[in-house]
Amino acid sequence: MDSVLLGLAGVLGNDRVEVDGARVATVSRDESDLPPARPLAVVRPRHTQDVVAVVRACHDARLPLTARGGGTSLEGSSVPSVGAIVLDLSDLARVAQTSVEERLAVVEAGVVFDRLNERLRPTGLFFPPTPGGSADAATIGGMVATDAGGLYAVRYGGTRRWVRGLTVVTGDGTILHTGSRLPKTSTGVDLTQVFVGAEGTLGIVTEVTLGLCPVPEARQRAAWAFDDLGTACACVADLLLGIPDLAAVEVVDRGTVDLLRAGADGAGAPAGDLLLIEVHGRASECAAAIQAACDIASTFGARPVDGATDPWELRHRLTRAVRESAAPSGVVRTDAAVPLPRLAAFVAATQERAAARGRRLHVFGHAGLGILHFLAPLAGAGAWPLDEARDWKVALCVEATRQGGVVSGEHGVGLGNREAYLATAGATLPYLRALKSVFDPAGILNPGKIL
Amino acid sequence: MDSVLLGLAGVLGNDRVEVDGARVATVSRDESDLPPARPLAVVRPRHTQDVVAVVRACHDARLPLTARGGGTSLEGSSVPSVGAIVLDLSDLARVAQTSVEERLAVVEAGVVFDRLNERLRPTGLFFPPTPGGSADAATIGGMVATDAGGLYAVRYGGTRRWVRGLTVVTGDGTILHTGSRLPKTSTGVDLTQVFVGAEGTLGIVTEVTLGLCPVPEARQRAAWAFDDLGTACACVADLLLGIPDLAAVEVVDRGTVDLLRAGADGAGAPAGDLLLIEVHGRASECAAAIQAACDIASTFGARPVDGATDPWELRHRLTRAVRESAAPSGVVRTDAAVPLPRLAAFVAATQERAAARGRRLHVFGHAGLGILHFLAPLAGAGAWPLDEARDWKVALCVEATRQGGVVSGEHGVGLGNREAYLATAGATLPYLRALKSVFDPAGILNPGKIL
Numbered sequence: 052m053d054s055v056l057l058g059l060a061g062v063l064g065n066d067r068v069e070v071d072g073a074r075v076a077t078v079s080r081d082e083s084d085l086p087p088a089r090p091l092a093v094v095r096p097r098h099t100q101d102v103v104a105v106v107r108a109c110h111d112a113r114l115p116l117t118a119r120g121g122g123t124s125l126e127g128s129s130v131p132s133v134g135a136i137v138l139d140l141s142d143l144a145r146v147a148q149t150s151v152e153e154r155l156a157v158v159e160a161g162v163v164f165d166r167l168n169e170r171l172r173p174t175g176l177f178f179p180p181t182p183g184g185s186a187d188a189a190t191i192g193g194m195v196a197t198d199a200g201g202l203y204a205v206r207y208g209g210t211r212r213w214v215r216g217l218t219v220v221t222g223d224g225t226i227l228h229t230g231s232r233l234p235k236t237s238t239g240v241d242l243t244q245v246f247v248g249a250e251g252t253l254g255i256v257t258e259v260t261l262g263l264c265p266v267p268e269a270r271q272r273a274a275w276a277f278d279d280l281g282t283a284c285a286c287v288a289d290l291l292l293g294i295p296d297l298a299a300v301e302v303v304d305r306g307t308v309d310l311l312r313a314g315a316d317g318a319g320a321p322a323g324d325l326l327l328i329e330v331h332g333r334a335s336e337c338a339a340a341i342q343a344a345c346d347i348a349s350t351f352g353a354r355p356v357d358g359a360t361d362p363w364e365l366r367h368r369l370t371r372a373v374r375e376s377a378a379p380s381g382v383v384r385t386d387a388a389v390p391l392p393r394l395a396a397f398v399a400a401t402q403e404r405a406a407a408r409g410r411r412l413h414v415f416g417h418a419g420l421g422i423l424h425f426l427a428p429l430a431g432a433g434a435w436p437l438d439e440a441r442d443w444k445v446a447l448c449v450e451a452t453r454q455g456g457v458v459s460g461e462h463g464v465g466l467g468n469r470e471a472y473l474a475t476a477g478a479t480l481p482y483l484r485a486l487k488s489v490f491d492p493a494g495i496l497n498p499g500k501i502l
Numbered sequence: 503m504d505s506v507l508l509g510l511a512g513v514l515g516n517d518r519v520e521v522d523g524a525r526v527a528t529v530s531r532d533e534s535d536l537p538p539a540r541p542l543a544v545v546r547p548r549h550t551q552d553v554v555a556v557v558r559a560c561h562d563a564r565l566p567l568t569a570r571g572g573g574t575s576l577e578g579s580s581v582p583s584v585g586a587i588v589l590d591l592s593d594l595a596r597v598a599q600t601s602v603e604e605r606l607a608v609v610e611a612g613v614v615f616d617r618l619n620e621r622l623r624p625t626g627l628f629f630p631p632t633p634g635g636s637a638d639a640a641t642i643g644g645m646v647a648t649d650a651g652g653l654y655a656v657r658y659g660g661t662r663r664w665v666r667g668l669t670v671v672t673g674d675g676t677i678l679h680t681g682s683r684l685p686k687t688s689t690g691v692d693l694t695q696v697f698v699g700a701e702g703t704l705g706i707v708t709e710v711t712l713g714l715c716p717v718p719e720a721r722q723r724a725a726w727a728f729d730d731l732g733t734a735c736a737c738v739a740d741l742l743l744g745i746p747d748l749a750a751v752e753v754v755d756r757g758t759v760d761l762l763r764a765g766a767d768g769a770g771a772p773a774g775d776l777l778l779i780e781v782h783g784r785a786s787e788c789a790a791a792i793q794a795a796c797d798i799a800s801t802f803g804a805r806p807v808d809g810a811t812d813p814w815e816l817r818h819r820l821t822r823a824v825r826e827s828a829a830p831s832g833v834v835r836t837d838a839a840v841p842l843p844r845l846a847a848f849v850a851a852t853q854e855r856a857a858a859r860g861r862r863l864h865v866f867g868h869a870g871l872g873i874l875h876f877l878a879p880l881a882g883a884g885a886w887p888l889d890e891a892r893d894w895k896v897a898l899c900v901e902a903t904r905q906g907g908v909v910s911g912e913h914g915v916g917l918g919n920r921e922a923y924l925a926t927a928g929a930t931l932p933y934l935r936a937l938k939s940v941f942d943p944a945g946i947l948n949p950g951k952i953l
Contacts, residue, residue: 152739152843198688209686211695212663227929232841232906235660235871237649237699239915239923239952240937242930244662244695248688265746288603295716333787390683392603420686455683464690472690478678479693485940486691489933501690 055112056092056136062104067095078137081122081129082185084374084381084429085466090117090131095139099218099226099257105138106255107224109495117497118251120161120190123182125384126465128197128250132498140192143257146170153232154263155215160192160256167191176263179207184367192256198248200461202366205291205419206298206331207264209461211247218258219246222491227254234262245486250463251497253490267331270298273341275353276323280304280402280414283326284395286351287418290328291391293347296340299329300419303369304402307413307426311365311372320365321356326418327365366415370426373413377428382413383440386468387451388422388460397454401425401447410435422460445471464501472501506563507543507587513555518546529588532573532580533636535825535832535880536917541568541582546590550669550677550708556589557706558675560946568948569702571612571641574633576835577916579648579701583949591643594708597621604683605714606666611643611707618642627714630658635818643707649699651912653817656742656870657749657782658715660912662698669709670697673942678705685713696937701914702948704941718782721749724792726804727774731755731853731865734777735846737802738869741779742842744798747791750780751870754820755853758864758877762816762823771816772807777869778816817866821877824864828879833864834891837919838902839873839911848905852876852898861886873911896922915952923952 060068069075070092080087091114096102109116115135122129131137143159146167150156151174158167165187168177181201182189189199195217200209207213216230230236230243246254277283283302291297303325311320326348330340345355374382389397398414401423405412411433416423425447427440435443448458448471458464458471476483484502487494511519520526521543531538542565547553560567566586573580582588594610597618601607602625609618616638619628632652633640640650646668651660658664667681681687681694697705728734734753742748754776762771777799781791796806825833840848849865852874856863862884867874876898878891886894899909899922909915909922927934931953938945938953 150841150843152743153841154742198692200686200688204686208663209688211692212659221933225929227933229930231839231903231908233839233872233908233911235651235655235873235911236839236908237651237660237837237910237912237914238908238919239910239927240696240700240704240934241649241662241698242933244698245691247692247695249691253691291605292603336784386688388682388684388687390601390604392601421684422686452682457682457684457687457689459688459690460684460686461688463688468689476690478676479680482672482678482693482940483691486937489936489940 055108055114059094059105059108063094063096063101069093078119078122078139079131081124081127083125083127083130083467085127085130088131088133090135090137093137093139095142097142099220102138102220102255102257103224103226106220106222109136110223110493113493114495115498116495118255120193121163121185121188123185123189123193124197124465125462126386126459126467128463128465128500130466132500138255140190147258149174151176155232156261156263157258158191158261159258160190162191163187164189164191164194171263175266177266178213178261179203179264180210180213184370191259191261195247195256195259196250197463200417200420200422202299202417204461205300205417213262214243214247214259215262216260217243217246217256219254219256221254222493222496230260232260248463250465250500252487252501253496269334269337270329270331271337271341272327272329273344274321274325274327274356275348276321276325276356277351277353280324281395281399282351283324284398284418286326286348286353287394288391289347290344291419294330294340294344296330296332296336297328297419298331300417301327301366301415302418303365303415304413306411307369307373307415310376311368314372325356326353369415373426373428376431378430380429382426382428383435383444385423385425385444385447386459386462387448387456388420389451389454389456391421393454394418394421397451398423409433417460420460421456445474449474466500469501506559506565510545510556510559514545514547514552520544529570529573529590530582532575532578534576534578534581534918536578536581539582539584541586541588544588544590546593548593550671553589553671553706553708554675554677557671557673560587561674561944564944565946566949567946569706571644572614572636572639574636574640574644575648575916576913577837577918579914579916579951581917583951589706591641598709600625602627606683607712607714608709609642609712610709611641613642614638615640615642615645622714626717628717629664629712630654630715631661631664635821642710642712646698646707646710647701648914651868651871651873653750653868655912656751656868664713665694665698665710666713667711668694668697668707670705670707672705673944673947681711683711699914701916701951703938703952704947720785720788721780721782722788722792723778723780724795725772725776725778725807726799727772727776727807728802728804731775732846732850733802734775735849735869737777737799737804738845739842740798741795742870745781745791745795747781747783747787748779748870749782751868752778752817752866753869754816754866755864757862758820758824758866761827762820765823776807777804820866824877824879827882829881831880833877833879834886834895836874836876836895836898837910837913838899838907839871840902840905840907842872844905845869845872848902849874860884868911871911872907896925900925917951920952
């Protein structure tokens with residue numbers, strides 16, 4: 052074991068520093084299909100002071116350090132940087148405080164999203180951003196690092212909106228306390244905002260002061276099938292104009308649904324290009340909103356399907372079904388987003404181009420936010436060659452940006468969106484590189500990600 | 503006229519560069535009672551390219567440059583830096599785009615808050631943060647620069663929440679386009695956030711892409727008088743827990759109300775320590791919320807007063823009444839905020855200390871956000887010596903921060919909160935200074951403000 056690791060084992064304890072075994076294999080990859088990378092070691096701090104010790108050791112030895120929460124990144128944000136030590140924050144899992152009066156929780160970075168909301172249940176409050184299929188593994192620290200969105204972000208916003216303050220360890224081991232307990236302040240440049248979305252490249256978030264939201268009294272769902280996905284997307288804009296209480300607005304293309312229907316757990320899945328909504332509010336409001344939504348959808352030729360379909364559960368099963376259909380190679384996936392008026396044409400054009408090439412393409416997404424996840428399978432029927440899929444992904448992201456959208460709506464840049472990000476960042480790039488130098492002068496924090 | 507100004511007159515036009523006259527006098531001060539400072543000149547750009555020309559000229563000549571919108575800062579953010587050129591952005595006043603479907607407006611920095619919302623009226627959308635008595639003069643650029651809050655921030659958040667993207671000119675004249683048209687993205691470090699709240703010290707914001715909110719169907723108000731302000735503040739926490747639709751929660755102390763009642767326009771003003779609320783929602787919800795609020799308030803011994811009192815109008819008149827009572831010296835004013843559970847004790851202790859010194863102290867504020875504006879009159883009955891008031895202000899801000907609050911809830915740091923800010927910024931200070939160097943390498947942008 053190298054001397055840096057021996058030193059860390061001395062400070063953190065021998066069992067907290069591992070250079071081989073199951074944990075090292077686990078942290079070599081994340082939920083993306085990007086190539087794994089074996090780390091030099093995995094280190095498990097127990098509190099912020101441990102993180103300081105690790106960062107200082109890496110800073111002094113110029114060793115890369117990749118922080119990791121649940122490892123649920125879909126763009127490789129948590130794949131270890133080349134030759135990196137992985138800082139596994141799972142054991143920073145304390146909910147230090149909750150305050151119903153202040154509508155806040157102070158939580159360590161390793162607290163899992165679902166665990167936090169279970170813990171909050173008796174308070175009548177919740178942390179709304181809901182990271183789709185990974186809610187049972189994604190950590191608050193990881194959500195802050197990627198400014199994670201999710202199913203309900205159309206109503207409640209992404210993670211950023213709820214972050215009031217942070218404890219962060221910068222690249223030279225300095226502890227910063229940013230923000231406050233308050234929901235609204237105007238005290239100069241808000242450093243909290245600099246770390247949200249930075250994917251552990253500017254600092255390691257160890258504790259988060261999170262705003263919370265009252266749990267809605269009622270939730271109600273509806274789902275429709277359309278003749279084509281473009282029409283479903285066109286309907287989305289009218290729904291958003293007409294129904295202010297929409298909490299989730301999801302679309303799924305028919306090919307993806309068919310894949311699901313053909314599988315073992317396909318029973319009960321509806322057919323066609325789908326649009327699914329969820330409204331939150333008082334019980335009476337929800338019923339009225341669903342009725343109004345049905346009226347709007349019917350003007351687009353929508354056919355109602357089983358309204359009991361849980362869009363979150365459906366989304367979870369869809370991702371699994373697509374990945375199984377693409378085994379063992381996996382998928383190249385997009386997270387680009389476009390403005391709502393562009394959504395229908397963007398989807399239709401992307402589908403047409405894939406069909407013209409004879410390639411299979413799946414798509415679902417948070418249509419209410421213009422966020423689309425296209426999945427290009429790298430194996431199975433209509434598979435894409437890897438290079439072609441990668442080039443296609445970059446071109447799609449560049450085009451989305453040209454139309455007023457972005458490279459990533461909710462997953463982050465990581466490794467998988469890096470090329471498209473660098474191609475679209477323009478004049479901001481030198482400033483972003485300078486920020487990196489300010490907070491991480493030795494360049495040890497998750498190098499090669501984002502920039 | 504100096505050669506830099508002659509050069510700018512050549513580019514912008516002679517009538518766009520003034521070195522004396524009424525406009526120079528006007529821009530020497532803002533709405534704070536801080537000492538005015540005569541600028542070298544006032545320059546009025548017509549568009550972003552003009553701003554680039556001015557910034558480049560100042561950068562090359564190492565001349566300070568203070569950007570100015572409506573000049574409504576209450577902490578001296580828009581008082582010219584020593585020897586500065588003032589960049590008056592009033593003529594960047596175009597609403598370039600509105601999109602109902604995307605719930606956004608693209609507006610130039612000089613657009614006035616009220617003008618924007620008047621313009622938006624036919625769309626059924628509005629920009630919610632409402633800067634109290636200066637809504638008819640505050641510009642969107644100024645609101646972005648200070649992350650302005652206001653009456654309705656308890657429900658809708660401050661300016662930051664609504665800013666989707668910016669056009670900014672950095673300190674060397676580079677134009678940056680940050681963010682996008684979308685409400686939720688995850689595309690790396692969000693530079694938009696760095697400029698919000700930076701008070702023109704990191705860049706000059708020339709255009710803003712603003713998210714908008716549907717106008718509520720109904721608004722309803724209630725007001726109560728209490729035996730003391732501490733009890734009114736204690737009631738606030740219960741109201742916030744019980745009434746999710748609260749849009750405004752304001753308190754005013756009895757001494758301030760008495761001042762108003764004694765004045766020329768005092769007719770109809772209620773007596774006592776006041777708590778005023780406004781709820782937004784559907785008409786039926788508003789009525790139920792007001793009834794529930796009355797039930798809660800009555801458990802604190804509240805006496806209902808005229809519910810038609812417009813808290814915004816009242817606030818406007820209060821500020822004027824206090825300032826008139828302190829003429830010609832004005833007031834020293836605080837904008838510190840504390841967590842809600844601390845509010846009642848903080849108010850009571852601050853009032854007691856002032857009374858023990860024989861000093862008059864007025865207080866009102868957005869109690870729902872823990873934001874308190876104490877006003878210490880520098881003339882009239884119970885006047886404070888200037889040095890005593892300044893020291894008291896710093897001590898109050900430091901104490902608020904120690905209790906988990908902040909130096910400024912909604913007005914910004916500027917000059918008036920600078921000492922307290924520097925005393926509380928701790929380990930973040932070197933990083934904030936480094937950020938300044940990144941975006942403004944020559945240190946010309948509003949120097950002496952915040953840092």
